[in-house]
Amino acid sequence: MRHFLTTITFALGLAGFAAPGFAATQYPLTINNCGQQVTFKKAPARILSIGQGMTEILLSLGLADKIVGTAVWVGPVLPQYAEANGKIPRLADNDPSFEAVVGKEPDLVAAEFEWHVGPQGSVGKREQFSGLGINTYIAPTDCVAKVNADGGDGVRKELFTMDLIYQEIDELARIFDVGDRGDALIADLKKRQAEAVASIAGAQAKNLPIVFWFSSKEVNGDAFIAGKNSAPAYILKTLGARNVVTTEEEWPLVGWETIAQANPAVVVIATMDRRRYAADDPKVKLDFLEKDPVTSQLDAVKNKHFVMMDAQSMNPTIRTIDGIETLAKGIKSFGLAQ
Numbered sequence: 001m002r003h004f005l006t007t008i009t010f011a012l013g014l015a016g017f018a019a020p021g022f023a024a025t026q027y028p029l030t031i032n033n034c035g036q037q038v039t040f041k042k043a044p045a046r047i048l049s050i051g052q053g054m055t056e057i058l059l060s061l062g063l064a065d066k067i068v069g070t071a072v073w074v075g076p077v078l079p080q081y082a083e084a085n086g087k088i089p090r091l092a093d094n095d096p097s098f099e100a101v102v103g104k105e106p107d108l109v110a111a112e113f114e115w116h117v118g119p120q121g122s123v124g125k126r127e128q129f130s131g132l133g134i135n136t137y138i139a140p141t142d143c144v145a146k147v148n149a150d151g152g153d154g155v156r157k158e159l160f161t162m163d164l165i166y167q168e169i170d171e172l173a174r175i176f177d178v179g180d181r182g183d184a185l186i187a188d189l190k191k192r193q194a195e196a197v198a199s200i201a202g203a204q205a206k207n208l209p210i211v212f213w214f215s216s217k218e219v220n221g222d223a224f225i226a227g228k229n230s231a232p233a234y235i236l237k238t239l240g241a242r243n244v245v246t247t248e249e250e251w252p253l254v255g256w257e258t259i260a261q262a263n264p265a266v267v268v269i270a271t272m273d274r275r276r277y278a279a280d281d282p283k284v285k286l287d288f289l290e291k292d293p294v295t296s297q298l299d300a301v302k303n304k305h306f307v308m309m310d311a312q313s314m315n316p317t318i319r320t321i322d323g324i325e326t327l328a329k330g331i332k333s334f335g336l337a338q
Helices: 005-014 051-060 080-086 098-102 128-132 163-175 180-200 231-239 256-262 282-291 321-334
Strands: 029-033 036-040 048-049 067-071 089-090 109-113 134-138 209-215 223-226 266-271 306-310
Touching: 029 134, 029 163, 036 134, 048 051, 051 067, 051 080, 051 109, 051 282, 067 098, 089 098, 128 134, 134 163, 163 180, 180 231, 180 321, 209 256, 223 256, 231 321, 266 282, 266 321, 282 306, 306 321
Parallel strands: 048 067, 048 109, 067 089, 109 134, 209 266, 266 306
Antiparallel strands: 029 036, 209 223
16 A cells, blocks of 8 residues: 555545546435445444454545444554554454444444355344444445355355455445545555556466465364455466466365365465464464475475465455565565566
């Protein structure tokens, strides 16, 4: 997000001189969101955000003063929003209770993942919130061409693209009548992606086998590896590399014997502050890879081709662009780009 702070400051400074094509939101506004029609009679005044990716988009849109609480954090907030975020109550690092959420009296609950607020919502169902007069919004990244019936990370039927993030930014900007800020944020992200792709032009990692390891419930057990249509898969496609996993599950549990057969040239390791699972700690991941009799024989491990990547860059978020930049630098530093 290195360019955005300047971009949004400029955009806000010119708020009174908006481009002729910009139109204010006309209420009531109805959004078709994850299979439900959600109508807003006016811009929400109190929003509760569940999911770090959702919160960071809201902060990027300059809506910190409207956020009455957050939950589900993987790591530190983007540094430029640390001060603003520090003033917002954090209900829980992981799943908050339904009572805690409604206790903040929000008029909108926005969730990054459907399994938090959805048909089997661990926090609550959409109907529970609507019954209390509270609107809900779920990130399109978690429902467009994606099935979450199992209550887990779900199955993604089509390759994730940043267009879904841009849709989320645009919809939230219209809901809050800050369309100019949304346009500025989308333009900045598109510019950064173009620059990242240009940085490896003529030196793409043609078909280079790469695996993304998010975590594992047990250190020496099956690993949560990025599926073929996930955000990491989008990063790989952008850079011309190849995912060693071909399943449509978002984060399937895969045995290391199976991964060894693909013999990845690079292992991308998720870094996070969260400690829900045994292998959340990146140091634990590295120790396992280098000492396990199977993983220690991988080309990536023998050559120490490890790329440390913020876990949020592996989720469908505005940080996916960071992921493209991080992996591109890693591939080039290993001398693997062709």
